[in-house]
Amino acid sequence: MRFLPREEKFFTMFEGMGQMLIEGANLLSSLLSDVRLAPVRAEEIKALEHKADNLTHELLTKLNRTFITPFDREDIHALSTGLDDVLDLIDTTSMRIVIYKIAVLPPGAEELGRIIVAQVREIAAALAMLHRPDGILKHCVEINRLEDDADRISRSGIGLLFEHETNPIALIKQKELYEVLELTTDMCEDVANIIETIVLKAA
């Protein structure tokens, strides 16, 4: 069994997903720096999300047809759906800004966008090391640390909303924006935990 060629294609596909995540997070961050870009960026993110859906589908199909996989089958499945979920949440965020016609973003949104960019860069770096995972865990630790930051920012942002925003409908919109950004950083942490599991099993 151990002499069978390992399925290197999986590594290449995961690296491709990592690059798409970086592209998506950059588009979102650009939108969060200048909300007037929202309709344009949302379209670009939507197109990217469709490409990622296709790659994920291809990856899962390959997984179901491959007898020998480089990692446990369920870990490959969890990793690829987790990566797809991150991009889905980036898409949900940008669509929400467009549909809610949010004209002024809450103070923490831009910083949360930068945190998501930093997290997906760590994810992409980790994915590029999957075939040789020495040193990969420090990327996972950093993704978790960034999530703690995001948690603090979104909690204090929502606290400020409840203190200062007296228009309930505006409050609902801004609060949901914080929540979906925070959820995106949570999903990055979930991906980091899956990567950690894969690496520890291989140790």
Next chain:
Amino acid sequence: MRFLPREEKFFTMFEGMGQMLIEGANLLSSLLSDVRLAPVRAEEIKALEHKADNLTHELLTKLNRTFITPFDREDIHALSTGLDDVLDLIDTTSMRIVIYKIAVLPPGAEELGRIIVAQVREIAAALAMLHRPDGILKHCVEINRLEDDADRISRSGIGLLFEHETNPIALIKQKELYEVLELTTDMCEDVANIIETIVLKAA
């Protein structure tokens, strides 16, 4: 191993779940066509949901006691809990309309109800083909297409709410109704993805 009798009972149980889903979606759709029926339909859906809980429990108990299963154990588990989750969400939707005392449904609700009926019919058709899955994938594709429709309807419905509904408490109620209907169509898509996985593995 391959000569052991396969556990045909699982197929029958999944067909039973498919029929319950159709019954539940029809009750919900009837409610969404005429909101005055809400208390009656909610009771009927609640009774059906208890029956489905029992069938799911029976199925999972059988799974845990069966050595040879027709598909991977974790796929049977995921499929049965996914089907149960669809009916739970139908129940949550109808209960929400009753508890929130929603007297006028938002414009997209009735159409979302029809989409859920269409999705569970496709699910039931797919479940009836599990023992001989040629042609089953086209049902999964259709469930995904219907989910895209639902996504568009609920997004545009929520956008209209934010434009026209000036009463925040009414907005909260109507928005949550859209969200739980959309979540139900997402769960149907999850079920389709599980069925697809089962079929691709068996190919």
Next chain:
Amino acid sequence: MRFLPREEKFFTMFEGMGQMLIEGANLLSSLLSDVRLAPVRAEEIKALEHKADNLTHELLTKLNRTFITPFDREDIHALSTGLDDVLDLIDTTSMRIVIYKIAVLPPGAEELGRIIVAQVREIAAALAMLHRPDGILKHCVEINRLEDDADRISRSGIGLLFEHETNPIALIKQKELYEVLELTTDMCEDVANIIETIVLKAA
């Protein structure tokens, strides 16, 4: 294979998690009996949640490095993350009360706190019996029964909010408190279902 020593350490770790859950639920219940304690209790819960994170991490690391486990690997994984999720939700609840500066709790909150205490005591009792599971299922049944109670209380509480609370921002806060308490009881039920699966497989 059957003569290899079973990994008794897992049982001890799960018992430790059970004790932390009881401690966390007691802190939350104390907070829900007297909302003026919220900032102090939230800090204590936060500290406990960090300890539980570390124990969960230790448990998952051990799991990934252990060849023979007392139960199926994926069940140990699901159980330990499920227990951690219960404490995370207790933490989320207490933080929400602090950040939202909720000065008056909704009528059902205190009773929901007592239900969560009752549920985690049942969980801890079940965890202490994992190595010898005769009679463990009655604890799972009781956790499910308690969740039904919580469901009724939170549904009727939210119904009352929509009837009597005319301030939309106050309504949002109180409604979310009900939702996160209800979610905590759901997560206890998920843990009970995982324990049930483990026991049925071992039967």
